[in-house]
Each structure stands twice: as C-alpha cells, then as structure tokens.
Amino acid sequence: MRIIIAEDDNVTRLILEAELHRLGHKVLTARDGEGAWALYTASGADVIISDGMMPGVDGFELCRRVRSAEANSYPYFIFLTNLADQSFVRRGMKVGADDYLTKPLDTASLAARLVVASRICGLYRRLAAQHIELEALNEALYAQARTDPLTTLANRLCLNEQLVVLGQKVAAGETYCAIMCDVDHFKLYNDHYGHLAGDAVLRSVAACLKDTLRSGDRAYRYGGEEFLVIAPVRSNAEAATIAERFRVAVERLAEPHRESPFGIVTLSVGTAVTTDAAEASISAWLGAADSALYRSKELGRNRNTFRSAA
Numbered sequence: 686m687r688i689i690i691a692e693d694d695n696v697t698r699l700i701l702e703a704e705l706h707r708l709g710h711k712v713l714t715a716r717d718g719e720g721a722w723a724l725y726t727a728s729g730a731d732v733i734i735s736d737g738m739m740p741g742v743d744g745f746e747l748c749r750r751v752r753s754a755e756a757n758s759y760p761y762f763i764f765l766t767n768l769a770d771q772s773f774v775r776r777g778m779k780v781g782a783d784d785y786l787t788k789p790l791d792t793a794s795l796a797a798r799l800v801v802a803s804r805i806c807g808l809y810r811r812l813a814a815q816h817i818e819l820e821a822l823n824e825a826l827y828a829q830a831r832t833d834p835l836t837t838l839a840n841r842l843c844l845n846e847q848l849v850v851l852g853q854k855v856a857a858g859e860t861y862c863a864i865m866c867d868v869d870h871f872k873l874y875n876d877h878y879g880h881l882a883g884d885a886v887l888r889s890v891a892a893c894l895k896d897t898l899r900s901g902d903r904a905y906r907y908g909g910e911e912f913l914v915i916a917p918v919r920s921n922a923e924a925a926t927i928a929e930r931f932r933v934a935v936e937r938l939a940e941p942h943r944e945s946p947f948g949i950v951t952l953s954v955g956t957a958v959t960t961d962a963a964e965a966s967i968s969a970w971l972g973a974a975d976s977a978l979y980r981s982k983e984l985g986r987n988r989n990t991f992r993s994a995a
Contacts, residue, residue, distance in 0.1 A: 686731035686803060690714045691721035691747060692765065693739045697788060701734065701765070704792050708799065718742030722750055730760045732802045734786075737766040737773065745780050752781035759809040761802035765790070833906040835884055836891035844905045844913065851915070852967045855959065861917055862924035863974035864931060865955040866894070868910040869986040873944035886950055890935055897934045899927075913974075921958050921991065928956040928989045936987070951987035953978055958991075 688710050692698040698714055705712045713730070715721040719742040721735060733751065735744035748762050764777045764785040777785055783805070784798050831843035839847075851861065868874070868890060875883040887910060894904045894912055902916040914931060918924045932954045940950035955978030959970035977992035984990065 686799070686806065687711045687729070688713070688732040688734060689721050689724050689730040689760075691716075691718055691733065691735035691739065691744060693717055693736060697736075697765070697790065700790060701795075704790070704795060708796060710799070718744060718747035721747055725751060725760070726754070729758055731758070731806045732761045732763065732799065734763045734765055737764050737777065745776065748777070748780045748782055757813055759806065761805050763798055763802070833891075836888055836906050838891050838895065838912070839903065839905045841905070841908065844907075847903070848967055855966065859917065860919060860958060861915055861970075862927065862956055862958045863971055864914040864916065864924075864928045865907070865971075865974040865978040866912040866914070866931060866935075866952045867954075867978055867982070869947070869951045869953055869982075870942065870945045871910040874942055874950070877944045886940055889938060889940060890950065890952070893934050893938055894931055897931050902927075913971075918958060924956050924958045925989065925991050928954050928991075932987070932989050947987055953981040953986045954989035955979070955981055956989060956991045 688705055690698055690701055690705075690712060692701065692714070693716050698716075702712050702714055710732075713724045713728075715724055717739050718735065721733065722742065724730070725733065733747070735747055737744040744764055744766075748764075751760060751762060761784075762782045764773075764782050765788065766773060766785065767788045774785055784801070786794055786798065831840060831846070832838070833840040855861065868886070871883065871886075874886060878886075891904070891906065891912065894914060898904055898914070899916065902914060905913045905915075907913040914928075916924070916927055918927065932952050935950065935952045936947075938950065942948065942950045945951065955974045955976065957970055957973035957977055959966050959973070973992045977990040980992070981988045981990040
C-alpha cells in the first residue's frame with residue numbers, strides 16, 4: 686500500500702518508515718501536517734499514519750482536511766501518539782480517524798492495523814467501482830428514456846423537457862424556428878411495402894435529418910411519421926431556407942414510393958418562427974408550425990409552408 690507518515694519526532698519517524706518498508710509498503714514521510722497534506726493532494730494515499738500533536742498543522746487538522754477533500758479513494762487514517770487516554774481517542778475518531786497506535790511503537794500492532802486497513806481500502810475500491818458503474822447505468826437509462834428507439838432521435842419526453850429551457854431563451858430575446866416534417870403518403874407506403882420497410886424508411890429519413898442539422902439544431906421524432914427540428918435563426922428568410930434544406934435532403938434520398946405521385950419518399954414541411962416572450966408562445970409557436978405543415982399537405986405535399994406564430 687501507499688502510506689504517508691506525518692511525524693515531527695525524527696526517531697519515531699525513522700523507525701516507523703523502516704518497519705513499513707520491511708512490510709513491503711511504499712512510504713512517503715513528512716515532518717508535519719502541512720507537508721503530509723501536500724503529499725496527499727499530490728499523489729493520494731491508502732493509509733495515513735500521523736502524530737496527533739505537531740507544530741503548525743497538527744494531526745487533527747490534517748485528518749479534517751483529508752476527510753473534507755473530494756476524492757475517489759478513502760485513506761485509512763491512524764493516529765500515532767504518546768497519549769492513551771480516551772478523550773484523545775474520541776477526539777481523533779470525531780474528526781475522521783479510523784484507528785490509533787501508541788508510542789513506543791509496537792510492530793505487531795502496526796502490522797495488525799495495516800491488515801485491517803488493506804481490507805477497508807479494498808472494500809472501498811470495490812464500492813467506488815460499483816458506484817461508477819451505477820452512475821454510468823443511470824446515465825444510460827436517462828438517455829435511453831429520452832431517445833426514440835426506432836430512429837435514435839430525441840423523443841417527446843426530451844422535447845418537453847428542453848422546451849422549458851427554450852422558453853427561457855425565447856423570453857430572453859433569442860429566436861428559433863420550428864420545422865415540422867411529415868412523410869408524405871406514409872400509410873400507403875406501409876400498405877404497399879409492409880411495416881418493416883416502413884420502419885426502415887423512417888430510420889433513413891431520421892438519419893438524413895440528423896445529417897442535415899447544423900450545430901445548435903435539434904431533431905426529434907414528434908410521433909408516427911412526424912419529425913420536428915428546432916433551430917436558432919435570425920430571420921424568417923433564414924428559417925425558410927433551413928426548412929427547405931431538410932425537404933430537399935430527403936427528396937434527394939430518392940427512396941422509391943410507388944404509391945406516391947412523386948414516385949419517391951418526400952416530406953411535407955411547416956415552419957414557424959417566434960420571438961414572443963410570453964410563456965404561452967411556445968405552444969402557439971409549435972401550433973403554427975403544425976398548421977403550416979397541414980397547409981403544405983393541402984397544397985399538394987412535398988413542399989414547405991411558412992407561417993408566423995404571432
């Protein structure tokens with residue numbers, strides 16, 4: 686194990702260092718608590734053996750610092766002292782010590798303490814590893830709950846959460862466009878090619894939308910064959926240009942669709958921009974994009990219609 690000694694008495698420090706080396710441990714030494722703290726912050730330790738009474742930073746303050754530090758390890762802390770009274774022991778345990786040894790040093794007692802220390806450190810390492818695994822699992826589950834399993838785009842839950850933050854940005858004066866997209870004649874596609882092929886087309890369209898996103902844009906599966914892109918913009922003209930880019934990108938995929946008048950898979954698109962700071966403007970904004978989408982369908986599909994959310 687890696688052990689730090691904090692001891693101002695030269696004889697005791699040398700004896701302790703020699704015995705620890707004999708037991709096969711790596712040892713770092715300091716003459717006071719400040720020096721031991723510097724060693725610990727620089728490279729950590731499995732065990733710290735510290736005198737309780739030292740000039741400057743004593744063992745109690747050293748122990749408090751170690752226990753207050755944010756670290757991925759738990760150093761086993763042993764006080765070394767001439768005092769064997771219970772008040773000293775209680776004081777040491779209160780600041781976070783695990784055990785104590787009295788001077789003059791008894792090597793058998795030291796070896797026994799280090800066996801316990803090794804077990805405690807090993808247990809802590811296993812618990813820490815399990816904690817890291819649990820955190821990673823929780824992060825994965827969090828992301829999975831907010832991802833559409835078919836298209837791997839963000840889902841409605843993710844959208845609803847992010848709309849809260851988006852509303853704050855809109856209230857602060859930022860401008861966004863909502864681009865609502867619907868795969869044209871998708872039911873006819875499923876009826877002709879089958880649902881497995883329909884799923885494949887949705888994945889293809891989703892991948893195309895994802896590839897067309899700019900930095901800062903976000904794409905969501907809004908439901909069924911509908912997708913939503915939210916993008917920061919500076920003008921209505923920029924919003925219309927961005928929306929058209931998505932429509933054209935899907936059209937260029939040239940996915941065959943015999944039941945469509947276009948002969949390929951296409952998108953109907955509705956776009957709306959809002960800068961309204963009212964809290965209700967978010968739902969009105971999405972409603973405007975949805976209304977614009979239905980207007981595109983009424984006008985023959987495979988087109989983009991812009992509508993103001995005001």
